[in-house]
Amino acid sequence: MCKEPQQFSRVVETNYFCVFGLRLLPIERIANYWRCENCRNSFVENQLDQPSQIPVIKQVITYIMMGYGMQEHREVAREICMKVTGFEFAADELRQLMRLLDAGKVNILEILKETACTINTHGKRQVIEGAFLMTHASCEIQHEDRVRINLIGNALGLPLEFIEAAIEHVRGQGYYGVRRLLPTQ
Ligand SMILES: [Zn+2]
Numbered sequence: 001m002c003k004e005p006q007q008f009s010r011v012v013e014t015n016y017f018c019v020f021g022l023r024l025l026p027i028e029r030i031a032n033y034w035r036c037e038n039c040r041n042s043f044v045e046n047q048l049d050q051p052s053q054i055p056v057i058k059q060v061i062t063y064i065m066m067g068y069g070m071q072e073h074r075e076v077a078r079e080i081c082m083k084v085t086g087f088e089f090a091a092d093e094l095r096q097l098m099r100l101l102d103a104g105k106v107n108i109l110e111i112l113k114e115t116a117c118t119i120n121t122h123g124k125r126q127v128i129e130g131a132f133l134m135t136h137a138s139c140e141i142q143h144e145d146r147v148r149i150n151l152i153g154n155a156l157g158l159p160l161e162f163i164e165a166a167i168e169h170v171r172g173q174g175y176y177g178v179r180r181l182l183p184t185q
Pocket of ligand 1: 001002006036037038039040041
């Protein structure tokens with residue numbers, strides 16, 4: 001991302017089952033990624049072509065777009081990805097994701113839970129921003145729409161305050177110029 005060699009850190013965090021302060025059993029890996037010390041992006045080990053949150057954000061945006069029946073507005077999904085991450089969401093890639101989702105082959109919350117440990121908070125914030133913006137573009141946000149965003153954040157292991165702050169940040173940025181769409185009949 002930085003267009004030149006940078007130092008990176010390997011970040012690993014594990015939760016242990018402890019008794020009287022003694023670590024007995026590793027319970028779960030809560031972080032396992034490489035982080036660029038310059039741009040702070042996280043990467044899956046040995047996969048430096050794109051930050052680890054990018055494929056996840058694309059799936060989340062597509063999932064929300066389809067959930068609101070906004071397939072006709074694909075360009076907005078692509079715009080949101082670009083605005084939140086600075087990464088292109090190719091039309092072909094979007095079409096392919098839509099096919100997979102349509103076929104019921106994607107369990108978005110499972111994907112989020114499985115990939116959560118490869119994404120740092122910088123990346124997770126982008127996932128929430130993308131989810132919120134796609135929801136904002138698709139409808140006037142009601143309680144259940146907001147709950148869905150919380151579930152996404154929850155699957156990533158994020159506390160509610162973090163999700164709240166990410167959404168406030170997007171509002172503060174004027175929704176990155178993303179406007180609400182009218183549903184197509
Ligand atoms: Zn970098």
